[in-house]
Amino acid sequence: MEPKISYELLNKIDSPKDLKCLPPEDLPEICNELRQKIIDELSRNPGHLGSNLGVIELTVALHYIFNTPYDRIVWDVGHQAYAHKILTGRRDLFCTNRKLNGLCPFPSPAESEYDTFTCGHASNSISAALGMAVAASQKKEYDRQVVAVIGDGAMSGGLAFEGLNNASSTPNNLLIILNDNNMAIDRSVGGMKQYLLNLQTSERYNKLRYKVSQKFHQWGILNEERRKSLIRFNNSLKSMLMQQQNIFEGMNIRYFGPINGHDVLSLIKVLKDIKDMKGPKLLHIHTIKGKGFAPAEKAATIWHAPGIFNKETGERILKDTTNMPPLFQDVFGNTLLELAKQNDKIIGVTPAMPTGCSMNILMKAFPDRTFDVGIAEGHAITFSGGMAKEGFVPFCNIYSSFMQRAYDNIIHDVAIQKLNVVMCLDRAGLVGEDGPTHHGVFDLAYLRPIPNLIIASPFDEHELRKLMYTAQLPEQGPFVIRYPRGRGVLIDWECPLEPVPIGTGRKLKDGNALAVITLGPIGNAASKAIERAEKDTDMRFAHYDLRFLKPLDEEMLHEIGKQYKKIITVEDGVLKGGMGSAILEFMSDNGYNPQIKRLGIPDKFIQHGPVKDLYAICGIDSKTIYQTIIQLTKSEK
Numbered sequence: 233m234e235p236k237i238s239y240e241l242l243n244k245i246d247s248p249k250d251l252k253c254l255p256p257e258d259l260p261e262i263c264n265e266l267r268q269k270i271i272d273e274l275s276r277n278p279g280h281l282g283s284n285l286g287v288i289e290l291t292v293a294l295h296y297i298f299n300t301p302y303d304r305i306v307w308d309v310g311h312q313a314y315a316h317k318i319l320t321g322r323r324d325l326f327c328t329n330r331k332l333n334g335l336c337p338f339p340s341p342a343e344s345e346y347d348t349f350t351c352g353h354a355s356n357s358i359s360a361a362l363g364m365a366v367a368a369s370q371k372k373e374y375d376r377q378v379v380a381v382i383g384d385g386a387m388s389g390g391l392a393f394e395g396l397n398n399a400s401s402t403p404n405n406l407l408i409i410l411n412d413n414n415m416a417i418d419r420s421v422g423g424m425k426q427y428l429l430n431l432q433t434s435e436r437y438n439k440l441r442y443k444v445s446q447k448f449h450q451w452g453i454l455n456e457e458r459r460k461s462l463i464r465f466n467n468s469l470k471s472m473l474m475q476q477q478n479i480f481e482g483m484n485i486r487y488f489g490p491i492n493g494h495d496v497l498s499l500i501k502v503l504k505d506i507k508d509m510k511g512p513k514l515l516h517i518h519t520i521k522g523k524g525f526a527p528a529e530k531a532a533t534i535w536h537a538p539g540i541f542n543k544e545t546g547e548r549i550l551k552d553t554t555n556m557p558p559l560f561q562d563v564f565g566n567t568l569l570e571l572a573k574q575n576d577k578i579i580g581v582t583p584a585m586p587t588g589c590s591m592n593i594l595m596k597a598f599p600d601r602t603f604d605v606g607i608a609e610g611h612a613i614t615f616s617g618g619m620a621k622e623g624f625v626p627f628c629n630i631y632s633s634f635m636q637r638a639y640d641n642i643i644h645d646v647a648i649q650k651l652n653v654v655m656c657l658d659r660a661g662l663v664g665e666d667g668p669t670h671h672g673v674f675d676l677a678y679l680r681p682i683p684n685l686i687i688a689s690p691f692d693e694h695e696l697r698k699l700m701y702t703a704q705l706p707e708q709g710p711f712v713i714r715y716p717r718g719r720g721v722l723i724d725w726e727c728p729l730e731p732v733p734i735g736t737g738r739k740l741k742d743g744n745a746l747a748v749i750t751l752g753p754i755g756n757a758a759s760k761a762i763e764r765a766e767k768d769t770d771m772r773f774a775h776y777d778l779r780f781l782k783p784l785d786e787e788m789l790h791e792i793g794k795q796y797k798k799i800i801t802v803e804d805g806v807l808k809g810g811m812g813s814a815i816l817e818f819m820s821d822n823g824y825n826p827q828i829k830r831l832g833i834p835d836k837f838i839q840h841g842p843v844k845d846l847y848a849i850c851g852i853d854s855k856t857i858y859q860t861i862i863q864l865t866k867s868e869k
Contacts, residue, residue, distance in 0.1 A: 239265045239268075239269060240265075241254070241258060241261055241262050241265055242262060242265040242266060242269060242318070242323065243323075245262070245319060245323070246321055246323070247319075247320065247321055248295040248296075248300050248319060248320065248346075251292070251295055251296055251319060252295075252296060256497055256500060259292055259293075259296065259496045259497065259500070260496055260497070262292055263288050263289050263292055263496055264524075266288050266291075266292070266315045266318060266319075267285060267288050267523075267524045267525075269318065269323075269326070270284055270285060270288075270314050270315065270318075271285070271524075271525055271543050272543060273326055273327055273329070274538075274541075275540065275541050275542065275543040276540065277327060277329060277330065277331070278330070278537065278538070278539045278540055278665075279311075279314070279329055279330055279337070279537065280311035280312070280314070280536060280537050281522065281525070281528055281535050281536070281537065281538055282521040282522040282528045282532050282535045282536045283309070283311050283312040283384050283413075283521060283536065284311070284312055284313070284314040284315060285521070285522050285523045285524055285525055285528060286312070286411070286413050286493075286519040286520055286521045286522065286523050287312045287315065287381075287383075287411060287493070287519060288315045288523070288524075289493060289494050289495065289496040289499060289519075290381070290409065290411065290493055290499060290517060290519070291313075291315040291316050291319065292315070292319070292496055293496055293499035293500045293503055294379060294381075294409075294503070295316075295319050295320070296500055297500060297503045297504055297507060298377055298379065298503075298507070299377070300320070300346055301320075301345045301346045301348070302376060303376060303377040303378070303379070304348045304361065304364050304376070304377070304378045304379065305346075305348060305379045305381065306348050306349050306351070306357045306360050306361040306364065306378070306379065306380045306381065307339050307349075307351050307357065307381050308351055308354060308355065308356065308357035308358075308380065308381060308382040308383065308384075308386045308392075309351065309354045309382075309383070309384045309385075309386050310337075310338030310339045310350075310351035310352055310669075311337070311338065311384075311537075312381075312383070312384060312411070313338065313339050313347075313351075314326070314329070316339070316346070317329070317335065317339075317344075320344055320346035320347075321344065321346070322335060322343075322344065330665040330666075330667075330840055331665075331840075331841065332839070332840070332841030332842065332845050333839070333841070334840075336667060336840065337352075337665060337666050337667050337840050338350070338351055338352045338666075338667070338669060339351050348360075348364070349361075349364075350669065351669075352633075352666070352667070352668075352669020352670055353633070353634065353637065353669060354384070354385065354386035354389050354607045355382070355386045355387075355388075355389025355390070355391040355392040355607060356391055357380040357381060357382045357386070357392075357395075358380045358382060358391075358392055358395030358396060358399060358406075358408055359391055359392075359394065359395035359398070360380070361378050361379065361380035361395075361406055361408075362378075362380075362395055362398060362399050362402065362404060362406055364378045365378040365404040365405060365406045366402060366403075366404060369403070369404070377405070377407065377507060378405075378406055378407070379406075379407045379408075379409060380395075380406065380407070380408045380409065381409045381411060382408065382409070382410055382411065383409075383410060383411025383412060383413060383519075384411065384413060384521075385584055385606060385607050386607055387410065388584070388606030388607050388608055389606075389607040389608055390608055390610060390611065396408075396480070396483055396485065397483065399483075399485065399512045400483035400484045400485055400512065404511075404512055405509070405510055405511060405512070406512045406513075407506070407507060407512075407513055407514075407515065408485070408512070408513070408514040408515070409514075409515050409517065410489075410514060410515070410516045410517065411493065411517055411519055412490065412493075412516060412517065412518050412519065413518075413519045413520060413521040413532075480514045484511075484512075485511075485512045485513060485514050486509065486511060486512070486513040486514070487513075487514050487516065488502065488506060488513065488514070488515045488516065489514075489515055489516030489517060489518075490516040490517060490518045491515070491516070491517055491518070492517070492518060493517030493518055493519035494519060494520065494523055499517070502515065503515070521535075521536075522535050525543075525546070526546060527541075527546035533587055534548075555723060556719060556723065557693070557719045557720045557721050557722055557723055557725065558693065558719065558720060558725050559590070559718065559719055559720075560658070560693070560696065560715045560716060560717070560718065560719070560720055560753075561588070561589050561590040561658055561717075562590050562593075563693045563696055563697065563720065563725055564589065564590055564629070564656060564658070564696065564700070564715070565589070565590025565591060565592070565593035565594065566590075566593060567696070567697045567700050567701075567729075568580060568591065568593070568594050568627055568700065569593050569594050569597055569598075570729070571700060571701065571704055571729070572594055572597070572598055572601065575625065575704055577623065577624045577625045577704075578601070578624075578625050578626075578627060578704060579601050579602070579603070579616075579619055579624050579625065579626045579627070580594045580595065580598075580601060580602040580603065580626075580627055580629070581602075581603050581605060581612050581615060581616050581626050581627070581628040581629070582602075582603075582604055582605070582612070582628070582629045582630070583604075583605050583606060583607055583608050583609045583611075583612045583630060583634065584604060584605075584606050584607045584608075585604075585629070585630075585631065585658075586602070586604050588631070588658070589629040589631070589656070589658045591604075591627075591629055603615070609630050609634050609635060609637040609638040609641075610637060610638045610640070610641045611641075612628055612630060612638065613628060613630075613638040613641035613642055613645060613646060613653070613655070614641045614645040614646075616628040616646070616653045617641075617645040617646045617649070617651050617653055620646070620651035620652050620653045621649065621651060625652050625654065625704045626653050626654065627654045627656060627700075627703075627704075628653055628654065628655050628656065629656040629658055630655065630656075630657065630658070631657070631658050631659040631670070631672060632657040632658070632659050632660040632661075632672025632673075632674075632675045632714060633659065633663075633669065633670050633671060633672045633674075635655070635657055635672075635675060636674060636675075636678070639678060642655070642679070642682065642685075642710075643682055646710045647682050647683060647684045647685055647710055648684070650684045650709040650710065651709070651710060652704075652706075652707070652708055652709060652710070652711070653710050653711075654700070654703040654704060654711045654713065655710065655711070655712045655713070656700075656713050656714075656715075657672065657675055657712060657713065657714035657715070658715065658717070659672045659716065659717045660672040660675060660689070660714035660715055660716055660752070660804065660805075661673060661714075661716045661717075661752075661754070661804030661805065662716075662804060662833070662838060662843055662846045662847065662850070663716075663717045663843070664717065664840070664841065664842055664843040664846065665840050665841065665842070666840060667838075667839060667840030668837040668838060668839065668840070671833075671837075671838055672714070672716075673804070673805050673806050673833045673838070674805070674806055675712075675714055675805065676714070676751075676781055676803065676805040676806070676809075676810045676811055677805065677806050677808060677809030677810045677813075678809075679712055679782075680781060680782060680809065680810070680814065681809075684709055684710060685709075685710050685711075685712055685782055686703075686708065686709065686710065686711045686712065686734060686735075686780070686782060686783070687712045687714075687780065687781040687782040688711070688712065688713055688714075688732075688779060688780045688781070689713070689714045689715065689751050689752030689753075689779070689781070690713070690715055690752065690753070690779075691738075691740075691750075691752065691753060691755050691756070691777045691779070692720055692721050692722050692753065692756070693720040693721070693722045693725035693727075694722060694725070694727040695732075695779070696713070696715055696720075697725075697726075697727055697729060698727075698729065698730055698731070698732045699713050699732055700713065700729075701729040701730065701731060702731045702732045702734070705731060708734075714752065715752070715753065716752070716753055716804065717843075718843065720753065721753070721756050732779070734780065734783065735780050735782075735783035735784065735785055735786075736779065736780065736785050736788075737776055737777055737778045737779045737780065737785035737788045738776070738777045738779060739774065739775075739776055739777075739788070740755070740759070740775040740776065740777050741759075741762065741773070741774060741775040742772070742774055743762075743771070743772035743773040743774035743775070744771075744772055744774070744795075745769075745771035745772060745773050745798075745865060746773055746774070746796055746797075746798035746799065746800065746861065746864055746865065747773070747774040747775075747776060747792050747795070747796040747798070747799050747800070748761075748762060748773060748774065748775045748776070748799075748800045748801075748802065748857070748861070749776045749778055749792070749799060749800070749801045749802070749811075749815060750775070750776070750777060750778065750801070750802045750803070751777075751778045751779070751781060751802075751803050751811045752803070752804060753804070754802055754803060754804040754852060755775070755777050755802070757802070757847070757852065757853060757854040757857060758775060758802050758854075758857050759775060760854040760858075761854045761855070761857035761858035761861060762775055762857075762861065764854075764858050765858050765861040765862060765865075768862070769862070769865060771865060773861060774792075774796070776788060776792065778811065781811055781814060782814075784814060784818060786818070789815070789818050789819075789822075790822065792826075793818075793819055793822060793824030793826065794824070796826055797826050797827060798826060798827045798828075798829075798864050799815065799819075799826045799827070799828045799829070800828075800829045800830075800831065800857070800860055800861065800864065801815050801828065801829070801830045801831065801832075802831045802832070802852055802857060803830075803831070803832045803833075803852075804832070804833070804852060805832055805833060806832060806833045806834075806835070807830050807832040807833060807834060807835065808835055810832055810833075811832070812828070812830030812831075812832055813830075815828065815830075816828055816830075827864070829860055829864060831851055831852050831856065831857060831860060832850070832852060833850050833852075834850060834851075838850060
């Protein structure tokens, strides 16, 4: 049995107030204990490791200097907030992180007053924090500090720059901390920069600067416009001395850094010196993703969310996948490469997820035909549209929940022009432990109303390959293929690539008692339910794979409408506006009046937890489908 780790200091901290009672010299040990606790817990209960190890010193410094929760800390890409959770009263519950009914995987205001804003998707921290800073001013809470922590690639998102642009022109005292872990912006450190940093963060310098500015205001020399001009002049002088332009200072946001983000005492000094400065300001810190755990430092991508591992040896404990079906993402990646070898017009596009969606397979073989555009989903779609306009066939792979950020781009830049962009929605449906910010359950409902779109979902790996082949054929127009996280059902997943007629479904099984209509891989759960129901009754139940949500297979639906009085629809998406709604509309529009029972995601945000448990909670698991079949059958007797 492993010896239990002793957290002598950490176990005494139940809130940031306890942290503030410690002398500064104890803070490096607190950081060490936090790092060991996160490594220990995540070695047994998987989560996001690398990013969290990189911000421990920053988290300690923030809660040590600022008066949280009165002062607001807004985290970006919330998978870097584990130390924050532990320091804010959730230490003993951290072992439940990401588990069903346990701690949320990302900061959630519903869970803690210290979690100031929802942050599952990236790049929203500056905008949200600016809103809070302006609100504090409106309420005359002039002593309330607001801090936005952005990093881990989030600065590449367009929303971050929209927030910066607004912050530069709106009166505020916002502090933005750019956590640069070399996975995004990277800048060198030189002697002149360090000199300017020491000058501008020194207490004497800033007191003098403040007193002079106050006198100038009193004498009527320094109004708001002249103040901005002086800042611009100061920034220009710095740029000349440093021989480098700074984008933040170009926007009249005072810039400090870069500094070592793993020196907690230096961080505390700098934060103390700059926190009361007037106007927007940005502190640039350098951190190492995976800091303090050698394997994570060496392979940041792998150790971003490594699963279970041996904390002593650094060995990841992987499941034996021999004789197991492949991941849907790997079928996508390998099939895309196969298609790209046949069609030199195929281009790969992904917003910062080449490994997550397995587009790294194409990237390795054809680096000149694969583009990682950063955390910029809207740009990814419009960029793809531009290439499609010139005759290429972009396969743009975006996680379903992240595609929500590109809705206007889909309509305006692809659908209106009927461009041949293949939009592959990975992680469609319930995704499990990442919870409500990552469940891809809205895509069917929000895409269905858009003209010119083809929307399909494969029943299994063979169908995914065939749909991908179909999508890259000439003159298809915008083509959406959605598939879930995790493994498929076929060990022998390779099959000949052949086209699927657009807008055609399949009758998987004949029957006369009732019809079950499914869309996508959730149909496999329905197949099991139907098999069980037939064993328990003397009845036969039909099963139809809709395959295309748009256009619908009207011939097949007319057959169902004429033949069956009872229909069950099953989808791994929201009930409101989804596939079941499309079936209801068709039956009503064509004068059919069957009893239709829709199974899908209810009208609420679904918590985090294992997918199988969430399926049961939402009533789309095989057991519930079986019970629904039996219930409808009994009601007929």
